[in-house]
Amino acid sequence: MAQVLRPLQDTFRPADYPNLLVGLGAPDDAAVWNLGDGRALVVTTDFFTPIVDDPYDYGSIAAANALSDLYAMGATPMFALNVAALPTSLPPEVVEAIIRGGADKVREAGAVIAGGHSVQDDEPKFGLVAVGMASVDRLLTKGGLRPGDVVFLTKPLGTGVTSTALKHGGASPADVAEAVTWMKTLNASAATLALEHGARAATDVTGFGLLGHAVEMAAASNIQIEFFAGAIPLLEGAARYAREGFVAGGTRDNRAHFGPSVTLAPEVDETTRTLLFDAQTSGGLMFGLPQAYLPTVLTQAVLAGVDLWPIGRVADGSGVLVVPGAWPSTHPLK
CATH class of the missing domain: 3.90.650.10 (PurM-like C-terminal domain)
Incomplete structure (x- = not known):
C-alpha cells in the first residue's frame, strides 16, 4: 500500500498543506482539516458488500461502520453522502430498503444525508462519505497512548x-x-x-x-x-x-x-x-x-x-x- 500511495505523497507534500492535520502521513481513521478557529473538519469514507441477508440491516450496518471513523477521531457527524454500486437486477424495494437503513442510522446520529452517487455494478456495495466536526484540542488519534x-x-x-x-x-x-x-x-x-x-x-x-x-x-x-x-x-x-x-x-x-x-x-x-x-x-x-x-x-x-x-x-x-x-x-x- 505504501508503494501505491507514493505518487500521492510525492504530489501532496505535507509541508505544503499545514491545515491538513491528519492525511496521508501517519495512518488514522479519517482526514482532518484545521478550520483555524479551534475547530476541525473530519472526513472519511467506507463502503462494502453485504454481510447480512436483510437489506435494511445491511444499509444500517454500512452507515454505522462509516460513521464510526468520525467517532474514533472525536468528531460529531454533520452530514453524509451515499456511495452505492448496485446491480440493475436488484429489485427496487431492496434498493429502497438499503438506502432507508443507511438514512435512518445517519438520522439517529444527528446528521443528514446531503446527496450521494451511484453506479451500476455486478455485486452490491454501499456506504457513506461521512463529514463531522471536532475540536482541534480534543482530537483522538491512534498515536495518543501513553505508558500506564x-x-x-x-x-x-x-x-x-x-x-x-x-x-x-x-x-x-x-x-x-x-x-x-x-x-x-x-x-x-x-x-x-x-x-x-x-x-x-x-x-x-x-x-x-x-x-x-x-x-x-x-x-x-x-x-x-x-x-x-x-x-x-x-x-x-x-x-x-x-x-x-x-x-x-x-x-x-x-x-x-x-x-x-x-x-x-x-x-x-x-x-x-x-x-x-x-x-x-x-x-x-x-x-x-x-x-x-x-x-x-x-x-x-x-x-x-x-x-x-x-x-x-x-x-x-x-x-x-x-x-x-x-x-x-x-x-x-x-
Missing part, C-alpha cells in the same frame, strides 16, 4: 466469523441477530464517554481485527500494548464458528501481515488467536485512559448505558503482547 494507560473496548469481537458462518449456512439465527444488533449500534455514546474522561487515543476495530488495529496504535504511539485474552469480550457462538473454520480471507491476511508484530503467549489457544485477528465490521471503539480513571469511567459507563470492557494496558516497549487470563487483580476494577 488502560485500554478499553466497547463491543465484543466475532462479527467476522459469525457473518462468514451465515454466508455458508452455519450460523444460528440467534447468533446472527446478536451480531447485527452490535454492528448497527453507533459508537456515539462510547466516544462521548472517552472524550469526557480526557482520552487522547482511539480507533475503531474493523477490518484489521483487534490485533491489527492495536499494532497500528502501538506503532503510532511508540509503546507496547499488553492484552489479557480472558478479558476480551466475544459474541455468543463466535468461538464455535472459529473452531469450525468459518474464517474469512481478511482474517488470515491480518494474521499474516500483523502477526510478526504480535507476541502471543503459548497458553493462548488457537481459537482465541483467530478471534483476535478476526476482521470486524462496525466494531467497537478501542481507546486508552490513565489507570487512575478506571473505577470512575466504569461507573459512568454503567450510568450512560455504554458497554465497556478493560482489556489491556500500555507499557514502554513496542508491538503487542497477548497473555492468558482475565483482568489482573493488581488492577482492581472498583
Whole structure:
C-alpha cells in the first residue's frame, strides 16, 4: 500500500498543506482539516458488500461502520453522502430498503444525508462519505497512548466469523441477530464517554481485527500494548464458528501481515488467536485512559448505558503482547 500511495505523497507534500492535520502521513481513521478557529473538519469514507441477508440491516450496518471513523477521531457527524454500486437486477424495494437503513442510522446520529452517487455494478456495495466536526484540542488519534494507560473496548469481537458462518449456512439465527444488533449500534455514546474522561487515543476495530488495529496504535504511539485474552469480550457462538473454520480471507491476511508484530503467549489457544485477528465490521471503539480513571469511567459507563470492557494496558516497549487470563487483580476494577 505504501508503494501505491507514493505518487500521492510525492504530489501532496505535507509541508505544503499545514491545515491538513491528519492525511496521508501517519495512518488514522479519517482526514482532518484545521478550520483555524479551534475547530476541525473530519472526513472519511467506507463502503462494502453485504454481510447480512436483510437489506435494511445491511444499509444500517454500512452507515454505522462509516460513521464510526468520525467517532474514533472525536468528531460529531454533520452530514453524509451515499456511495452505492448496485446491480440493475436488484429489485427496487431492496434498493429502497438499503438506502432507508443507511438514512435512518445517519438520522439517529444527528446528521443528514446531503446527496450521494451511484453506479451500476455486478455485486452490491454501499456506504457513506461521512463529514463531522471536532475540536482541534480534543482530537483522538491512534498515536495518543501513553505508558500506564488502560485500554478499553466497547463491543465484543466475532462479527467476522459469525457473518462468514451465515454466508455458508452455519450460523444460528440467534447468533446472527446478536451480531447485527452490535454492528448497527453507533459508537456515539462510547466516544462521548472517552472524550469526557480526557482520552487522547482511539480507533475503531474493523477490518484489521483487534490485533491489527492495536499494532497500528502501538506503532503510532511508540509503546507496547499488553492484552489479557480472558478479558476480551466475544459474541455468543463466535468461538464455535472459529473452531469450525468459518474464517474469512481478511482474517488470515491480518494474521499474516500483523502477526510478526504480535507476541502471543503459548497458553493462548488457537481459537482465541483467530478471534483476535478476526476482521470486524462496525466494531467497537478501542481507546486508552490513565489507570487512575478506571473505577470512575466504569461507573459512568454503567450510568450512560455504554458497554465497556478493560482489556489491556500500555507499557514502554513496542508491538503487542497477548497473555492468558482475565483482568489482573493488581488492577482492581472498583
